[in-house]
Structure formats: structure tokens, C-alpha cells
Amino acid sequence: MKANQPIGIFDSGIGGLTVARAVKDVLPNETIVYFGDTAHLPYGDKSASTIQAYSVKIADVLLQKNCKVILIACNSASSAAFELIRDYCGSRAKVFDVINPMVERVSIENQKKHIGLIGTKQTVNAGVYSAKIEALGNDIEFSSLATPLLVPMIEEGFFENNISHDVIAQYLGDSSLQEIETLILGCTHYPLIKNEIEMILKEMGRTVDVVDSAETVAESLKNYLKESELLNDKAGTDHFLVSDLTPSFEKASMLFFGEHVTLEKYKLWE
């Protein structure tokens, strides 16, 4: 592997751009190839085997683009396909997901505490967070809740309004989340509603530390590149590939990345 190879990042759609943003902020000299599988989103309602098939196909695209790292910027794909993609890539690229770095961080910071998770049905039902947190053995209690309305709500730009307030408050009021002290935002769309979640928890009189994985995973990627002497010193042109292109994806990408990106259509299957 060489330092000037790009970093591949993929998600079911454009939510993973929140992770690409954090990577760009922490590693401005790296070149990014982003792949959003907009033709097949949402992943959160799909079976693990379907998500695995899409993920392998996307990993192939990113390997063809000569990526030194493949970062799975989607909790649903991380929970269904991380080990598969890691084994598939072998020595061709280092594979990161958004779950492992987060689990390591929260387990250290929350010993003997109660952690909550919200995410898609796939992420919550797969039980990967709870299994990994338990395996680290820090006497942590864990509760999770699938919150499937949040992704379409955010993609439609519905946040910081009455509707998003009621939806979020309804979820946070669920009995399973009443005792939590830390809340993991287990979906790469959710950083956009992090402030609103914090505000609503405050309104409810609750003290909960809300954490998302974007910065955590970007930092662990930086550490890896440094240790492996793979830090690039000059970024090339970033590319943002999507398997389906519509004006609404272009518009939403601005929300998630915080600046204009030019999406390029890339057909995943001929």
C-alpha cells in the first residue's frame, strides 16, 4: 500500500457523508472516493445477506479505484458485513467500520454505566453493539431501540421542526431508554439531529451524554495511517459516486457534507 492511494468510504446513501466530512476535517491531505448506494437504500430494513451482497460489490469498486482503506460509513452495513468485507479485502485494503471504534471508546468511558443505542432495525436487531460491548466486559448495562422513522425524516430535511420534535420525543420517551446515561447515535444520518436530541433530552430533564461515531472513527483512521506510515501529504480530487442520481440526492448531500459536492453516477450492476 502507498500513502498517496485514496480512502474509500461507503454508505447506503448520503448519510455516510457525515463520516466523510469528519475524515476530511481530521485528514485534509487525504483523497476520498465516496460511494453512496442510493439505488438500494435504505439498508436499515434489508436482510443481512442482501446488505452483504451490495457491500462486496461496492468494495470491489473501491478496490478498483485503488483505495488503501475502505471505511464502512454505515451502521447497518457495519453490523451485517464488516467481517466479510475485511476478509474479502485481505491485504489489498485496510477495512474500518463505524461500530468497533465507537464500542472501544464508549466501553472505556462508561464503565459500570448504562448505555443506550438508537439505530435502524438492522443495526439494532443484529445485536452487534451489545455483543461487542459485553465482550469488552466493563460491567455495562445496554439497551437499544430501533428508530426507523428517523432516516426518511432527516432525508426529507425534517429536523428542528414540530414533526421531528414529536417523533424524536416519542422515541426518547420509550421505556427501554429511561435509565440510560449515554446514548450512541448508531446511524450515520443522526449527527444532523444530535443537537435536537440533546435539546429534547434536556427538556425532559434528563442528563444523557449523546455520542456519534463520525469523529471517533476519523481519529482511529488517522492513528492507523500514522502508525502505518500511510499518511498522504497532498490531497488529489475527491470523487463522490452514487448508484442512482436524482436532484434530491444532490440537495441532501449538501446537508450531510456541509458543502457542495458533485455526485457522479456509477452503475453498480450492468
Ligand code: DGL
Ligand atoms: N446510514 C445508514 C446507517 O448508518 C442508515 C440508512 C439506511 O437505512 O440505509 O445505518
